[in-house]
Amino acid sequence: MKKKILEASKFIVENGLVKGTWGNISIRYEDKIYITPSGIPYDILTEDMVSVVDLKGNHIEGLNPSSELPTHLEIYRTREDVNAIVHTHPIFSTTVSLVADHIPPLIEDSVMILGSKILVAEYALAGTEDLAINVVKALGNNNAVLLKNHGLITVGVDIKEALTASLVCEKTAEIYLYALNIGKFSTLSEEDAIMLRNKYLNSYRQIEKDVR
Template sequence: MQNVVFNIKIAQEVIEYAKKVSAERLTKGTWGNISVKSGEYVYITPSGYPYDKLKPKDICVVDMEGQKVFGNLKPSSELPLHIQIYLNRSNVGAIIHTHPIYSTIVSITQREIPPIVEDAVMILGETLKVSEYALPGTEELAQKALEALGTNNCVFLKNHGLVTVGENLQEAFIATLIAEKTAQIYVEALKVGNVSLLPMEHARLLREKYITSYRQK
């Protein structure tokens, strides 16, 4: 392993948001994973380790080729997914992968969520895609998820769950909450059968406003 200066503050932040994910019941047990990109390295939760037992030393650090450079535990099995997003989205500094109920329902029943509510359009993107299915933990899954993610801040993994991204963990976590809320709204609205969509030109304007002027730096 390389000689790397371990940033304990980043590790503590990863643990903080792992506990938030558990508190919001966005995943069960040891499923899901969280990462932060710092320079040429990625801090990521370990594979199969309970969030409530995590200590800073348990957070794994890998380089951009996915090679572990710090930590005694095995990095999350979805490491290829995180690496591919970071390599292809320079504006992404944090990734959260969860298995929320309504997002998972969308992943097994829909191809996308159209623009239906303003906060989702602004924070996540105009049309939210479901990626094609691939086995978890594979490069194939990483590529299919990346393709469906595009420039959005969330993607639903077919028959699997949800991935959200952001400039930092706070933004990625808010994106997770909004994605799950939007999935619930859409699933329930489909039961009624009359779903009103935002005009696409308005959706584009709202998304652009969020990216260029709404967020506080």
């Protein structure tokens, strides 16, 4: 799991989803949560630095966990299907969080992996229980939620799905901003969006064998 955290950290940097030390990643495996430590640049992160906590947030090993641990814990408590969480600060998703309260169902891959409508969580200070509550409320059963004036959180049954969701959400946010600039755009019907989402969950999705 620690190796996967390092690989995922490299992925979000290489894909321009974060700058500096911001953002965080976690994986739930059995009765532990592996999460990026607080304030450590991704390019010097090593396996022994990765923080390990129990499901109640008690520190077991590694450096101190990310300050966003409360949000990760709250998501894991409320979503049994989630085993990985990726929090990033990408440009387009963050921009949407400033100007809209949701992204409507625009394109097929987005509604399949993310959900039909991507909501923006109400603002709260980073690392607080208020933020955790707001995030879980706006996330619902989706795989992505925008954080107002902050960034993006995506989740998945495994880390691969959570990372893919980050890329898809950022692409969708970029498309949405272009469409808003043009001033007129079409959306998928609610019926089609639900059908596509169910197709992804029930037949299209591929799951790693060791997620739990």
